[in-house]
Amino acid sequence: MLHVLLFFYFLVSSSHAAVQDFCVADLKAPQGPAGYSCKTPAKVTVDDFVYSGLGVAGNTSNFIKASINTAFADKFPGLNGLGLSMARVDLAPGGAIPMHSHPGASETLLVAKGSVIAAFVSSDNTVYSKTLKEGDIMVFPQGLLHFEVNTGRTPALIWVSFSSSNPGLQILSYALFRSSLPSELIEKTTFLDDDEVKRLKALLGGSG
Structure with a gap:
């Protein structure tokens, strides 16, 4: 009988322990390597856990004919610390x-x-x-280079989920041609000629 009472005492005691159910991002505080600081619970509202920014198609009238709209912790503070996020991709x-x-x-x-x-x-x-059709799902392992191309005759809509509330993003062509990396170094490391490097830097806004 004693061990049963001790068991129930442990359950009751544990249920009253300090539990942090969530860490809604305090977007006014600095962001560190571990993410955002937690908003004071008294200031948390249901709106911190709702995001309506993915309901409208993005503008694809650009040179890549694509739009990416993210729902990361910087826009959707309720995601902070939960290890997940989403995005909407529209492709003309x-x-x-x-x-x-x-x-x-x-x-x-x-x-x-x-x-x-x-x-x-x-x-x-x-x-x-x-080649993926409607309803198909594909996974990209963390950190690996990947891409998507609309091969059809109609607009494509892709829903994306990530295993982090802040997955980060590095676009290879932007890293090379939208940065201040000297052209001669890009030419040596990519084997592209000078004219092509200058063309791409002019297109993407790079310098150097």
Whole structure:
């Protein structure tokens, strides 16, 4: 009988222990390597756990014919510390999300409309590529380069989820041609000629 009483005492005591159910991001505080500081619980509202920013199609009238709208912790504070986030990708016919990586998360994508080619490249340079149709899902392991291209004749809609509230993003072409990295170093490390490097820097806004 005593051990039963002790068991129930342990349950009751544990239930009253200090439990932090969530850490809603305090967007007014500095962000550190571990994420945002927690908002004072008394200031948390239901709106911190609701985000309506993915309901409208993005503007694809740009040179990549694509739009990415993210729901990361900086926009959706209730995600902070939960290890997940989402994004909406709109692709016009012929549109592409350039080769990029997410250093802080793996990614799962779901094709909701249209048809896209999706692919990632492993660290041994093996390419995993597939044409995806509506309802298909593909996963990209954390940190690996990947891309999507709309190969159909109609707009494509992709829903994306990440295993982090702040997955990070590095677009390869932006890192090379939208930065101040000297052109001569880009030419030596990519084997592109000077004219092509200058063209891409002019297109993407790089210098050097």
